[in-house]
Amino acid sequence: MSVSREQLMRYHDGDLPEAEAREVEAAIEQEPALLEELEAYSELGSFVRAWDQANAGKLASFDVTDSVLAALEPPRARVHSLLPRIATWVSLSAAIAAGSVLVVRSWSAAPMAPPGAGSGESAEHGELAPPTASAPGLAAVLAAVGEELPKLPPATIESVDFGSNTGEVFVVSTDSSETPVVWMPDDAEPDEDNEDRSESL
Amino acid sequence: MPSQPEIALLEPNTDRSVPGVNSPAAVASNRTSRELEAEQDRVLIESAQKGDKLAFKQLVQRHQRRAFAIALGLLRDEQDAREVVQEAFLRVHRGLDSFHGGSAFFTWLYRIVTNLSIDLMRKPGRREAELDESREIDEADIPLLSRIDGADPLDVLRRAEIRNKLEAALAALPVYHRGVIVMREVEGLSYEEMAEAMGVSKGTIMSRLFHARQKLQRALAECYAEEVAPNVRRQAP
Numbered sequence: 329m330s331v332s333r334e335q336l337m338r339y340h341d342g343d344l345p346e347a348e349a350r351e352v353e354a355a356i357e358q359e360p361a362l363l364e365e366l367e368a369y370s371e372l373g374s375f376v377r378a379w380d381q382a383n384a385g386k387l388a389s390f391d392v393t394d395s396v397l398a399a400l401e402p403p404r405a406r407v408h409s410l411l412p413r414i415a416t417w418v419s420l421s422a423a424i425a426a427g428s429v430l431v432v433r434s435w436s437a438a439p440m441a442p443p444g445a446g447s448g449e450s451a452e453h454g455e456l457a458p459p460t461a462s463a464p465g466l467a468a469v470l471a472a473v474g475e476e477l478p479k480l481p482p483a484t485i486e487s488v489d490f491g492s493n494t495g496e497v498f499v500v501s502t503d504s505s506e507t508p509v510v511w512m513p514d515d516a517e518p519d520e521d522n523e524d525r526s527e528s529l
Numbered sequence: 530m531p532s533q534p535e536i537a538l539l540e541p542n543t544d545r546s547v548p549g550v551n552s553p554a555a556v557a558s559n560r561t562s563r564e565l566e567a568e569q570d571r572v573l574i575e576s577a578q579k580g581d582k583l584a585f586k587q588l589v590q591r592h593q594r595r596a597f598a599i600a601l602g603l604l605r606d607e608q609d610a611r612e613v614v615q616e617a618f619l620r621v622h623r624g625l626d627s628f629h630g631g632s633a634f635f636t637w638l639y640r641i642v643t644n645l646s647i648d649l650m651r652k653p654g655r656r657e658a659e660l661d662e663s664r665e666i667d668e669a670d671i672p673l674l675s676r677i678d679g680a681d682p683l684d685v686l687r688r689a690e691i692r693n694k695l696e697a698a699l700a701a702l703p704v705y706h707r708g709v710i711v712m713r714e715v716e717g718l719s720y721e722e723m724a725e726a727m728g729v730s731k732g733t734i735m736s737r738l739f740h741a742r743q744k745l746q747r748a749l750a751e752c753y754a755e756e757v758a759p760n761v762r763r764q765a766p
Binding site for chain 2: 333334337338341342343368369372373375376377378379380382383386387388390391392393395396397399400
């Protein structure tokens with residue numbers, strides 16, 4: 329029987345069916361050249377495996393498990409927490425709201441309680457207290473939002489007796505002018521404007 | 530979360546000393562262990578398909594080194610081989626649902642590794658790892674096999690020389706030829722398994738293997754001659 333090179337290689341690699349393998353074995357016994365060729369395959373295999381042994385160290389330490397699993401993790405939800413921003417905006421909003429309330433109240437309260445008006449005593453040339461005195465919270469609120477309380481021009485107060493009522497005359501001085509203001513408190517009539525303004529808040 | 534398959538998982542055959550000739554007993558043993566391995570893989574894949582991360586992790590652990598050996602054999606560059614293996618497992622994970630067990634898991638994995646390696650080699654500008662033929666032989670480079678079976682220093686040097694020549698010869702082979710050599714001689718895959726792994730017919734595999742062996746044998750012709758001479762010399766009184 330003649331053995332093809334393909335058959336010999338398949339025999340070497342264990343790919344031949346049993347019966348065919350027996351035939352090849354019989355042929356090998358009769359032809360030493362076939363045995364040499366078979367041994368050459370085996371020799372080459374041992375060379376390749378010996379060459380591969382050089383990679384044994386690399387193989388033993390090779391481990392990509394963690395990196396593969398890490399790559400499979402969904403991208404982490406970015407913890408760009410909005411909390412700090414929300415807190416800032418809430419604080420700012422609260423400050424503005426509080427500031428607005430205080431401003432409105434100060435507008436409505438200031439005429440009701442001019443210096444000396446509550447006690448009926450005259451204030452001789454007294455300095456009108458700056459709004460910060462009557463509304464200390466406003467300054468704090470404005471400071472929180474980075475604003476400064478506007479400086480009001482100084483005012484001179486003159487007390488005038490109108491008979492049944494006591495009033496004051498303010499002289500508000502600015503750099504360019506002086507504005508006289510006559511203040512006549514009227515407790516009986518509510519300030520409708522102020523009421524409306526308060527309700528609007 | 531699906532429960533972990535409660536089977537005693539055997540490590541895949543990591544025995545690197547695959548016999549050169551597949552005697553019937555060796556073939557049977559190889560086939561049996563591969564069948565058992567394939568069955569264990571199937572269980573793990575089913576679990577992984579249901580979202581069991583631990584099962585997928587085990588698949589990676591079981592096959593990563595052999596996949597690396599294939600990639601390293603094809604690419605001859607450790608870093609490239611590492612990247613290819615990582616990417617291959619990511620693709621395996623993405624394609625888990627499409628795997629129906631019609632073929633063995635490792636042939637599927639090898640196919641991905643082979644394709645990725647070939648793609649990488651085709652990339653413009655990629656230069657294959659250069660072989661330094663003139664480098665000095667470092668004792669650490671000499672395979673353990675050579676060191677333990679050859680007390681004769683000349684033997685050790687000769688084997689190191691064979692290894693260098695073989696490395697040069699493998700590097701000169703087309704990648705498909707290199708692939709079949711590594712899969713057959715190192716991993717011990719059958720023709721059918723190689724055909725599945727490379728996506729070609731069994732006939733093509735046989736043809737590639739035959740031609741690859743011919744080329745290597747020609748490249749190592751001197752070594753073959755020297756391989757006989759020392760034995761003759763030793764036998765002389």
